[in-house]
Amino acid sequence: MKEQPEFKLINLSYMQEISLGDLEYEKKVTTLFIEIIPENLVDLETYFELKSFENLKKTLHHMQSSISIMGLDDKLSKYMDFEAYENANEKEIKEKMDFITTICIQAIAEAKDYLKNLG
């Protein structure tokens, strides 16, 4: 493996604590992150448009493991907190989701770099 690139967003320390050097595991979960998160982001947008907030919460819940494995909890935890949506108006919800989307898109780009580095 080449020297690891520096990342601004993703933090691989949890993933590496679990992998204990098992690169196959790292490749699998990184690939899943890259593949699944864009689908989740589309779902978030769709459910927001439909005002289907129960499904929006479920999608956020489903994203949680992907977020954690890439060490994004620090950046996103308060936006992933379902309870925080209860009293939020639509504008605030949209802002939270836009933030999640921005972070996730940048994180996907970094995850791709890491995957390339894994070979």
Next chain:
Amino acid sequence: MDCLIIDDNQISRLTLIQLIALDPSLNLIAECASAKEGLNKILTTSVDLLLLDIEMPGMNGIELAKSLGQKQPMIIFTTSKRDYAVDAFDLKVVDFITKPISPSRFLQSIEKAKEVFQQKNEKLNQQADDFLFIRDSITVRRINVNEILFLEAMGDYVKIQVKDKFYQIHSSLRSVEDKLPKHIFLRVHRSFIINVSKIDTIEGGTLIINGNFVPVSDSFRASLNKRVQIL
């Protein structure tokens, strides 16, 4: 301990597999992506410990645990939501871990499960009589469990095979299984429970016990191999 993962999230399942590999006493028998799939596995396989997610589409983890009743294996709930903790502990589970799960927290939870497992086995061995009573037409008959070769489900009846004869009782194999000492008997097929000490030979998918052929299904083969400890 034979473990089963039930979690709809693939990253969570892969992570739990890595964590299970940290303790050699854990044997992963399967990973299931839904509670329904997991329930089928529990009903057809011997499972000691469930690593069970709570929020899943369709049946959730708590509903699954409630549906198991007396057949409930030990459960460690693994979830990203703390909200379910009270409900979970009402179900007398071993532990409740929130994701992301650190290796140290996981191993701490497994140690708790091992203690419960040991206590459970000691209790079972102490409680187990070496005989059982069956209703044989109008007579209630005592049978020494060590005389039983195997039991076979036959519709609404269970056939209890001893050396030269058999008894037929009106019951299901599952309810009879609950009353048999687990250190003597083992389920090897949906329709068969055997007395492990009576096995003469094992060949492929078949056991021979005192000249009787008993099928072994694929889903029970791992627990049979583990139990017989082939040299």
